[in-house]
Amino acid sequence: MATRKAEINGKRPFRLKEYTFSCEDVPRLSCTDPEVDRLISNEQPVVITDTNLVSSALHWDLDYLGKNMGDGMFTVYSSHTNKFKYFDDKKGNNVKNFREPMRHLDMTFQDFAKRLCNKKPEDESLYMQQTLNDSVGRRIVVDFLGFNWNWITEQQKKHNWGQLTANLLLVGTEENITPSHYDEQQNFFAQIKGKKRFILFPPSQFGCLYPYPIYHPHDRQSQVDFDDPDFEKFPEFKKAAALEAVVGPGDVLYLPTYWWHQVECVQGTGLNISVTFWYKCGPTDKIEYPLKPQQKVAMMRNIEKMINQALNDPKEVPEFMQNMVLGRYT
Ligand SMILES: CCC[C@@H](CC(=O)O)C(=O)C(=O)O
Numbered sequence: 615m616a617t618r619k620a621e622i623n624g625k626r627p628f629r630l631k632e633y634t635f636s637c638e639d640v641p642r643l644s645c646t647d648p649e650v651d652r653l654i655s656n657e658q659p660v661v662i663t664d665t666n667l668v669s670s671a672l673h674w675d676l677d678y679l680g681k682n683m684g685d686g687m688f689t690v691y692s693s694h695t696n697k698f699k700y701f702d703d704k705k706g707n708n709v710k711n712f713r714e715p716m717r718h719l720d721m722t723f724q725d726f727a728k729r730l731c732n733k734k735p736e737d738e739s740l741y742m743q744q745t746l747n748d749s750v751g752r753r754i755v756v757d758f759l760g761f762n763w764n765w766i767t768e769q770q771k772k773h774n775w776g777q778l779t780a781n782l783l784l785v786g787t788e789e790n791i792t793p794s795h796y797d798e799q800q801n802f803f804a805q806i807k808g809k810k811r812f813i814l815f816p817p818s819q820f821g822c823l824y825p826y827p828i829y830h831p832h833d834r835q836s837q838v839d840f841d842d843p844d845f846e847k848f849p850e851f852k853k854a855a856a857l858e859a860v861v862g863p864g865d866v867l868y869l870p871t872y873w874w875h876q877v878e879c880v881q882g883t884g885l886n887i888s889v890t891f892w893y894k895c896g897p898t899d900k901i902e903y904p905l906k907p908q909q910k911v912a913m914m915r916n917i918e919k920m921i922n923q924a925l926n927d928p929k930e931v932p933e934f935m936q937n938m939v940l941g942r943y944t
């Protein structure tokens with residue numbers, strides 16, 4: 615796999631995997647720069663520095679979390695490859711012979727830390743993805759309360775977002791990859807330890823990324839394997855053009871809703887810790903034309919849901935959709 619050298623702000627270089635598509639940089643601005651507000655209002659991604667959003671957690675490492683996460687059971691995924699492709703197990707029966715691409719395990723943080731430390735190259739990769747809740751130890755609660763809630767709540771209000779829905783703690787090792795998908799919430803993604811590379815595509819490139827059908831367990835995930843794209847099956851992927859951001863400790867990436875993202879723990883940057891801040895989207899006061907790409911994606915999802923409900927059988931959906939468009943809108 616070809617790689618290329620990269621660095622953040624002249625810091626120690628590291629290597630990034632090369633793909634078939636071009637990558638432009640996401641803007642990297644201080645939170646004091648008024649351009650940040652403009653980009654967020656326009657639902658454009660931006661790496662925001664100097665927020666102190668998670669400064670109270672920059673000392674987190676495996677040892678500290680092992681001592682302070684408490685003895686609760688936490689969600690850990692295990693994968694034969696280094697890819698952690700999300701799946702909705704409630705939709706598993708909709709697809710014949712669906713094979714779950716990773717295993718969902720529950721374990722204490724101490725057990726997770728031990729398995730990471732003793733991990734041999736042939737062992738499965740592990741990725742903790744746990745919503746921060748009141749089961750954690752007191753010192754983690756203190757660190758959590760020490761997040762810069764003033765700044766992020768000010769953003770939430772300024773941009774008229776809905777409620778904070780979850781803070782997901784992500785603890786992984788270098789080379790863990792979350793393959794390309796989109797979410798339906800606004801996300802301030804805070805990096806605590808190690809570096810993460812985001813490969814982003816705007817919602818307007820929906821047609822290049824070929825998401826699975828909405829009834830599929832991999833709903834919202836791209837069908838395209840970036841490491842070996844099938845241009846026969848997914849010809850429009852040739853036109854995909856990405857934005858890229860590498861975030862390090864203290865950086866916050868604003869990841870707008872419906873933006874596609876593949877996320878890679880960067881090689882050579884060690885243990886990787888992040889926390890997400892997911893917010894419900896705000897209400898659309900007035901429909902304005904032309905509609906925004908993300909509104910069209912939301913419309914497509916609602917129409918797919920309606921068709922699935924009306925047909926009441928996933929096996930009937932492909933023929934129905936093809937009859938509707940093939941030779942008529944193609
Ligand atoms: C389960 C969430 C994973 C995360 C990407 C990553 O850090 O691996 C992501 O996709 C997001 O924050 O939206």
Ligand SMILES: [Zn+2]
Nearest residue numbers: 795796797875
């Ligand atoms: Zn995501």
